[in-house]
Amino acid sequence: RxxxxxxxxxxxxxxxPADGIGLEVIPAARKAILAxxxxxxxxxxxxxxxxxxxxxxxxxxxxxxxxxxxxxCDCALxxxxxxxxxxxxGYSSPIVALRKELDLYANIRPVISVSADSxxxxxxxxxxxRENTECLYVKDEKLIRTDTGKEARATRLITERASTRIGKIxxxxxxxxxxxxxxxxxxxxxxxxxxxxxxxxxxxxxxxPGIDGKFDDVTIEEQLVDSAVYRLFREPQIYDVMxxxxxxxxxxxxxAAALVGSLGVIPSINAGDNFVxxxxxxxxxxxIAGKGIANPVASIRSAALMLRHLGYTSAADxxxxxxNDTLAPAKVLTADxxxxxxxxxxxxxxxxxxxx
Amino acid sequence: RxxxxxxxxxxxxxxxPADGIGLEVIPAARKAILAxxxxxxxxxxxxxxxxxxxxxxxxxxxxxxxxxxxxxCDCALxxxxxxxxxxxxGYSSPIVALRKELDLYANIRPVISVSADSxxxxxxxxxxxRENTECLYVKDEKLIRTDTGKEARATRLITERASTRIGKIxxxxxxxxxxxxxxxxxxxxxxxxxxxxxxxxxxxxxxxPGIDGKFDDVTIEEQLVDSAVYRLFREPQIYDVMxxxxxxxxxxxxxAAALVGSLGVIPSINAGDNFVxxxxxxxxxxxIAGKGIANPVASIRSAALMLRHLGYTSAADxxxxxxNDTLAPAKVLTADxxxxxxxxxxxxxxxxxxxx
Ligand SMILES: CC(C)[C@H](C(=O)O)[C@@H](O)C(=O)O
Ligand SMILES: CC(C)[C@H](C(=O)O)[C@@H](O)C(=O)O
Numbered sequence: 001r002x003x004x005x006x007x008x009x010x011x012x013x014x015x016x017p018a019d020g021i022g023l024e025v026i027p028a029a030r031k032a033i034l035a036x037x038x039x040x041x042x043x044x045x046x047x048x049x050x051x052x053x054x055x056x057x058x059x060x061x062x063x064x065x066x067x068x069x070x071x072x073c074d075c076a077l078x079x080x081x082x083x084x085x086x087x088x089x090g091y092s093s094p095i096v097a098l099r100k101e102l103d104l105y106a107n108i109r110p111v112i113s114v115s116a117d118s119x120x121x122x123x124x125x126x127x128x129x130r131e132n133t134e135c136l137y138v139k140d141e142k143l144i145r146t147d148t149g150k151e152a153r154a155t156r157l158i159t160e161r162a163s164t165r166i167g168k169i170x171x172x173x174x175x176x177x178x179x180x181x182x183x184x185x186x187x188x189x190x191x192x193x194x195x196x197x198x199x200x201x202x203x204x205x206x207x208x209p210g211i212d213g214k215f216d217d218v219t220i221e222e223q224l225v226d227s228a229v230y231r232l233f234r235e236p237q238i239y240d241v242m243x244x245x246x247x248x249x250x251x252x253x254x255x256a257a258a259l260v261g262s263l264g265v266i267p268s269i270n271a272g273d274n275f276v277x278x279x280x281x282x283x284x285x286x287x288i289a290g291k292g293i294a295n296p297v298a299s300i301r302s303a304a305l306m307l308r309h310l311g312y313t314s315a316a317d318x319x320x321x322x323x324n325d326t327l328a329p330a331k332v333l334t335a336d337x338x339x340x341x342x343x344x345x346x347x348x349x350x351x352x353x354x355x356x
Numbered sequence: 357r358x359x360x361x362x363x364x365x366x367x368x369x370x371x372x373p374a375d376g377i378g379l380e381v382i383p384a385a386r387k388a389i390l391a392x393x394x395x396x397x398x399x400x401x402x403x404x405x406x407x408x409x410x411x412x413x414x415x416x417x418x419x420x421x422x423x424x425x426x427x428x429c430d431c432a433l434x435x436x437x438x439x440x441x442x443x444x445x446g447y448s449s450p451i452v453a454l455r456k457e458l459d460l461y462a463n464i465r466p467v468i469s470v471s472a473d474s475x476x477x478x479x480x481x482x483x484x485x486r487e488n489t490e491c492l493y494v495k496d497e498k499l500i501r502t503d504t505g506k507e508a509r510a511t512r513l514i515t516e517r518a519s520t521r522i523g524k525i526x527x528x529x530x531x532x533x534x535x536x537x538x539x540x541x542x543x544x545x546x547x548x549x550x551x552x553x554x555x556x557x558x559x560x561x562x563x564x565p566g567i568d569g570k571f572d573d574v575t576i577e578e579q580l581v582d583s584a585v586y587r588l589f590r591e592p593q594i595y596d597v598m599x600x601x602x603x604x605x606x607x608x609x610x611x612a613a614a615l616v617g618s619l620g621v622i623p624s625i626n627a628g629d630n631f632v633x634x635x636x637x638x639x640x641x642x643x644i645a646g647k648g649i650a651n652p653v654a655s656i657r658s659a660a661l662m663l664r665h666l667g668y669t670s671a672a673d674x675x676x677x678x679x680n681d682t683l684a685p686a687k688v689l690t691a692d693x694x695x696x697x698x699x700x701x702x703x704x705x706x707x708x709x710x711x712x
Pocket of ligand 2: 452
């Protein structure tokens with residue numbers, strides 16, 4: 001999956017803090033990248049706009065300039081976006097649009113226990129691989145008026161092509177892990193055609209031309225999405241890599257995040273064949289925004305995951321190790337993890353460990 | 357919500373054990389109803405067929421005779437259904453079909469902690485009110501072949517009419533509880549039209565003609581489905597009554613069930629204006645079927661919930677009290693709750709307490 005790093009003379013990173021705590025945690029991730037710049041080609045950051053704030057000021061949540069500028073970047077970090085509590089004409093989620101526009105078809109979300117709080121909760125170490133471009137996220141919706149009131153319809157799209165390519169990513173990830181277990185999440189007892197196609201396409205990956213037995217050592221299991229959420233809560237250790245259509249992946253990754261202390265530590269990347277965008281799984285958290293207490297870990301880990309995906313393994317390792325040592329032995333924690341440290345304090349502790 | 361009981365001279369109950377442990381737990385529920393028959397009009401049971409077993413024998417998972425016979429019943433109990441692991445031509449889930457055929461539009465799932473295991477887990481006491489007839493469960497799916505492979509589409513239908521009627525049920529239930537809190541679950545940041553209509557229709561219930569301020573004391577909150585699953589796990593006590601479109605309700609109720617020890621204790625009813633069908637939330641559990649160790653509590657509580665819905669409050673109270681006393685002080689528990697009692701032993705203990 002890694003893109004060749006050798007050819008790159010410089011690394012241009014788009015930064016899109018967007019809304020709420022995104023404005024506090026993306027700067028932390030930027031500092032973490034700068035702290036490992038000796039491992040990277042010349043790093044250049046480009047600040048870009050998107051989100052609800054941008055919408056209220058400019059009338060669009062995703063300015064055309066942002067999309068254009070991203071096409072000149074090697075990768076990007078996206079913060080978090082607020083949504084209006086009611087439908088607002090012209091407003092549409094910029095993160096969903098960016099995933100589609102840049103064809104970032106794989107949303108990869110590793111969920112690993114914070115060892116600090118391990119005593120009571122079972123150890124979790126899994127990756128949710130979420131298809132990122134279709135399912136109900138195609139946003140093909142219609143409203144009509146009938147004699148008995150309004151009727152709304154949305155289209156759920158599942159294609160063989162998108163299911164196969166996400167399946168490949170999931171098999172690659174499963175193969176690289178000790179347990180080599182892949183669980184396909186679906187609801188084909190109700191959606192036999194769409195989820196049936198998703199399941200069959202993923203199952204067919206090992207038989208594709210060119211695979212040549214590569215995935216023969218990966219064990220394939222299946223789970224209905226409702227049972228998967230139930231079992232995630234009851235026995236999360238049964239999962240290794242989970243692959244899911246878009247909406248189930250959205251829900252499953254939040255469910256898994258709940259098991260490890262806080263959404264504030266869960267990173268993700270949105271990856272395509274030619275671009276990768278890091279993104280903390282948490283939202284814009286308007287209740288704590290501006291207070292300087294947001295957890296920067298999810299964003300810093302997203303930066304590491306993005307660098308790892310680009311092939312900068314040692315840079316990513318350095319960041320991840322500093323984060324883990326900050327969470328576990330040092331217990332320098334923000335409030336979401338039961339600590340009382342600020343965003344800046346946690347970030348500085350991580351930076352200090354990187355520089356040691 | 358209760359249907360008038362006075363007119364009823366007899367109570368005809370359809371029994372559809374269907375597959376797997378359904379065959380063991382529905383007979384337990386039947387015994388519990390017989391144990392409170394002094395509180396009921398003359399009870400008559402009718403045994404009916406449906407499910408995967410029925411499909412393999414007869415070629416249909418829901419015989420026409422079953423649907424016809426149910427129309428002569430006052431209510432019914434449905435066990436659990438197995439589904440084939442791959443798409444089988446002609447097979448389709450009978451429970452989904454029954455909900456639609458009998459217009460059982462409200463799926464009501466109370467989730468309450470088993471006090472027996474209260475020390476470690478937070479107390480949960482909530483009701484999931486799930487719309488039961490539309491969303492992706494309309495099963496309007498199509499498959500086409502294109503140059504790049506197969507493409508499948510499913511329709512997600514949300515109507516004002518169905519959202520309003522489930523909203524009414526949810527407001528009624530919330531009003532009757534001490535906290536009077538109703539949380540609307542949706543994903544309108546992505547599905548602004550369909551989930552927007554669901555949310556607005558539920559929110560509009562208090563302003564409908566004839567409501568006359570009845571729901572003024574109900575507090576309305578909202579939560580995106582992904583956050584709701586996260587928060588259910590982290591702080592389940594924040595929820596009281598949750599109302600959701602069909603698929604989110606399916607997932608949310610399994611998530612809530614995971615918090616209280618076992619799916620084996622969670623009852624539900626599928627309720628329409630003229631019929632009610634009790635149904636344990638658990639599945640057919642092929643791994644333990646036939647061993648006599650399935651938990652009968654979900655089915656017995658479903659019988660009580662069904663009787664309560666029909667207006668037989670004292671019969672329902674007797675069953676519920678006997679179940680609670682069996683779970684908590686007596687700790688007569690099946691394996692799913694960490695006990696070692698059989699289905700029959702737990703059932704007999706409940707029956708013994710009812711007869712005291
Ligand atoms: C903000 C929202 C559109 C988004 C999604 O549903 O994909 C978020 O929940 C996520 O998981 O990244
Ligand atoms: C068996 C299946 C079709 C059903 C559903 O999804 O409704 C089940 O999961 C339930 O919750 O009753």
